[in-house]
Amino acid sequence: MNYDFAGEAPKFVQLLFGxxxxxxxxxxxLLAVDRVPMRRRARLPAAILLAPALLMLTIGLVVPAxxxxxxxxxxxxxxxFVGISNYTWMFTQPEAIIVLRNTFVWVVLVPLLVTxxxxxxxxxxxxxxxxxxxxxxxxxxxxxxxxxxxIIWKFVYAYRPEGADxxxxxxxxxxxxxxxxxxxxxDAPLNTLFLIVVMxxxxxxxxxxxxxxxxKAIPSDIVEAAKLDGASPTQMFFRVTLPTIRPAVVVxxxxxCIGTLKLFDIVRTMTGGQFETSVIANEMYNQAFRYGExxxxxxxxxxxxxxxxxxxVYQVRSLRxxxxx
Amino acid sequence: MTSTTFPVTPPVPAEAADxxxxxxxxxxxxxxxxxRTASVVAIVIAILWTMPTFGLALSSFRPEDDIKRxxxxxxxxxxxxxxxxxxxxxxxxxxxxxxxxxxxxxSLVITxxxxxxxxxxxxxxxxxxxxxxxxxxxxxxxxxxxxxVVPLQMALVPLLSFFSQGVDVFGVPIMPAWDLDGEQxxxxxxxxxxxxxxxxxxxxxxxxxxxxxxxxxxAARVDGATHGVILRRIVLPLVVPxxxxxALFQFLWVWNDLLVALIFAGGTAETAPMTVRLAQMxxxxxxxxxxxxxxxxxxxxxxxxxxxxxxxYFVRGLLAGGVKG
Numbered sequence: 072m073n074y075d076f077a078g079e080a081p082k083f084v085q086l087l088f089g090x091x092x093x094x095x096x097x098x099x100x101l102l103a104v105d106r107v108p109m110r111r112r113a114r115l116p117a118a119i120l121l122a123p124a125l126l127m128l129t130i131g132l133v134v135p136a137x138x139x140x141x142x143x144x145x146x147x148x149x150x151x152f153v154g155i156s157n158y159t160w161m162f163t164q165p166e167a168i169i170v171l172r173n174t175f176v177w178v179v180l181v182p183l184l185v186t187x188x189x190x191x192x193x194x195x196x197x198x199x200x201x202x203x204x205x206x207x208x209x210x211x212x213x214x215x216x217x218x219x220x221x222i223i224w225k226f227v228y229a230y231r232p233e234g235a236d237x238x239x240x241x242x243x244x245x246x247x248x249x250x251x252x253x254x255x256x257x258d259a260p261l262n263t264l265f266l267i268v269v270m271x272x273x274x275x276x277x278x279x280x281x282x283x284x285x286x287k288a289i290p291s292d293i294v295e296a297a298k299l300d301g302a303s304p305t306q307m308f309f310r311v312t313l314p315t316i317r318p319a320v321v322v323x324x325x326x327x328c329i330g331t332l333k334l335f336d337i338v339r340t341m342t343g344g345q346f347e348t349s350v351i352a353n354e355m356y357n358q359a360f361r362y363g364e365x366x367x368x369x370x371x372x373x374x375x376x377x378x379x380x381x382x383x384v385y386q387v388r389s390l391r392x393x394x395x396x
Numbered sequence: 397m398t399s400t401t402f403p404v405t406p407p408v409p410a411e412a413a414d415x416x417x418x419x420x421x422x423x424x425x426x427x428x429x430x431x432r433t434a435s436v437v438a439i440v441i442a443i444l445w446t447m448p449t450f451g452l453a454l455s456s457f458r459p460e461d462d463i464k465r466x467x468x469x470x471x472x473x474x475x476x477x478x479x480x481x482x483x484x485x486x487x488x489x490x491x492x493x494x495x496x497x498x499x500x501x502x503s504l505v506i507t508x509x510x511x512x513x514x515x516x517x518x519x520x521x522x523x524x525x526x527x528x529x530x531x532x533x534x535x536x537x538x539x540x541x542x543x544x545v546v547p548l549q550m551a552l553v554p555l556l557s558f559f560s561q562g563v564d565v566f567g568v569p570i571m572p573a574w575d576l577d578g579e580q581x582x583x584x585x586x587x588x589x590x591x592x593x594x595x596x597x598x599x600x601x602x603x604x605x606x607x608x609x610x611x612x613x614x615a616a617r618v619d620g621a622t623h624g625v626i627l628r629r630i631v632l633p634l635v636v637p638x639x640x641x642x643a644l645f646q647f648l649w650v651w652n653d654l655l656v657a658l659i660f661a662g663g664t665a666e667t668a669p670m671t672v673r674l675a676q677m678x679x680x681x682x683x684x685x686x687x688x689x690x691x692x693x694x695x696x697x698x699x700x701x702x703x704x705x706x707x708x709y710f711v712r713g714l715l716a717g718g719v720k721g
Contacts (some may be wrong), residue, residue: 079501085579089509089586097516106625113528116623120528121536121610124521125592131591132543135554142553188441195438205438207707209445214703215696216652217501218671220666220677223452227684238685243467272445281435284715297536298495333547336654352655355549360659365553383545387538394534 089391096123136376141152143369147362157370167354171265174350177270177334180243181326184318189278194308197286206283210276217273221340224269259347266348269337274330278323285319288311325382351375399404414500434642456689458483458510463685481690494687495665496694503651503695504583506661508648510589515643517590520596521634524625525598526605527613537602543594551591552659557662559584581667585660588700594654599712600645604633604638641713644706 100119107116146153161167196205212220229239233251237243242252257264289312298309313320335352342348344357351371359368455468456476466474485494525537562573576584582658608631616626633640654671661667663676674691677684703710 077592079498081579082501082582084507085582085672086505086508089505089582090512092507093512093516096513100520101624101628103432105622107622112530113524113709114530114580117524117528117530118532120520120524120623124517124540127587127591128543128594129590130558131643132546132551132595133549139550140556148523168498176457180675189663192438192441195434197527203566205442207704208442210707211449211703211709212445214648214699215449216654216671216674216699218654218674218678219696222688225678226452226455226689227448229685236470238464238467240447240467240469244471245659252579253406272448276572280711282715284711318665322535333549336671336675339654340678343679344609351545356655356658359553369553372547372552375547379545383542385540386545390538390541 112161135152139369139372142365143231143373145369146364147364147366149365152171157373160367161370161374169347170349170351170354173348174332177267177331177350178328180264180267181270181274181331182324184267185274185278185281185327186323188271188275188319189323190282191287192275193279193283194312206276206279209279211330213276216275217269217334217336218340220269220273221337224265224272225256225341228265256342256348257346260347262342263348263352266337266341269341270331270334274327278327281323282316282317285316289315321339325385329379329382406437410445417621426471452689453693455685456693458686459691460686464683465687467515478602481686482531482694485498485687485690486694494673496670496690496691499668500694501672502582502661502667503617503671505584505590506657506669507650508584508669509586509592511643511646514593514646515639518594518601518638518642519632520627521594522605523631526602527610527626527631528623537598540595544599546595548592550653552655555591556659557587560589579667585657585667588656588660588687589646589650589653594650597642600640600642601635604635608634609637637709637712641705641709644702644709645713647702648699648710659661667707 080113087213100123102114103119107119124279127387142149143157144152144154161171190381192205192209196202215223226238227240228242228336229237230242230252231237231239233246238247238253241255246252256262293315294307303311309395333352334350337358338344338350338357339351344350349357351374355368357368358364358371405633414665449469454471455463457479458468458471458479459476459478462471462476464473486497488494489671521540525533525540525716558571558656559574559576563571574584617629621629652671653669657669657672658675661669661672663672665673670691674688674695675692677688
């Protein structure tokens, strides 16, 4: 006990400094913009308003991304040029291949499961009395950190030797059903699936909300017409609902793909990437920040970037189409 | 949903309608059956999604011995509650106890400026990109939009060395090292979070701002208002819901973030947020469930409250495409 509250004071001083910096930036920008006379061509005010954001993006994202690409062709300490050996390492060494395999499993399973569960749930609870409550329940995990969710599920998977009282819900269920308790997170390759469950648990609410909104936006005359034609619920779902909400389904799949590729926290919290559960983002962190292998870490980051590039291209193209329309 | 095995043939055949009306009773039974299966599925999902959190929350109030020896479900036959876990995890002074209060303060100090700054900068940039007329506007917007998908991992290594070693190009120093230590390290966390938040922020606010009626701006301009005045008096009040959405997203993101904090805030009680501490505890004291459960609950309760009270803003943001990875 006797916790030292006074010891925290410097942090609040720092916080005040941060808030003061915020006020200063806002004040300076607004003052500067107010000084500029109004013209048809607004190059100067635009420059003033955009400068802080563009500066931050350049320093914080654009230049670092270029530098990371450069580093990926260099040795661990960044001193020597090593050609593509960081990339050959990634695709040939067994431990790295396991990482790629796991990431692949994650990226295939998470979007599919999240979309399936979300869609199923959204359809079922649509227009029922409990819709709001039901959706909130599934939505709630989205507010919890991945670390918190990792701990919640680690507790579900907790293991006690056979004969002892189980404290993890899953092993207790298994024991009640008459089987032996298992170390869910230790046995590869199934342990990756148990980690994936956590991600699905977090993200299903997102899918439910987006898909449910899409379902509600289906024009009622289509639904009525299909009903008049005697469509069964199954037919209704596959011939009316699903085709109409296809864009929303694509959105969910794509965002889940991106999110899963960069997944880091769950693996780190629950297994630390041990027992053959590591994924690219976790391995990137380990290589770059724990083993001092900057080159390998950078190569993994670049590979992640390459994987999302098609999505960027697709997004930019559809944005341009929307702008032109 | 599951009880019908209709042959599905396009277009919805007339026979289907006939058989449905002819076998009216059968159809009704089928419908009731399918709605019953649906309800069961919905209830199962709802339970699956709440049970883990409930188990963790309940456990955090159970005495240490009970948590470690028996499952939380035995609480209902053998109830006993305590606040000791919270006492220890928050205020305990031994290094193993959690010291969560310090990390809670850190989370707050990290989060507040990391939300304020990007929201302000994104507002300025989005206003310029939506309502100012200048050359290259569309390209800047597309560039920022594309940056949304770039994995953070691409920026981490160089951004960290930017803070610790400064910048030099071909041996010519351009920018000295920031050499931050102690509480000053909060600055680099704020900086990193602000950079990483801007692409999504600009995109979201641009989406909302471009729906404002252009006549409003035109009228103000005719009256001789400067851009600063238009932004403050006209645009800002109208986009308050959008700002709330963005702030909520950013709050949840920063509060729940592990990766950025690990790298830029380090791992000590001086600057690291709760997620970092929890991840450490899950790794090194993975079986001290009395601390893990209460610690996880402390870190989750604030975002849960914020989330529940502002849920509609969150949903609105999701539907407007606000997903960051």
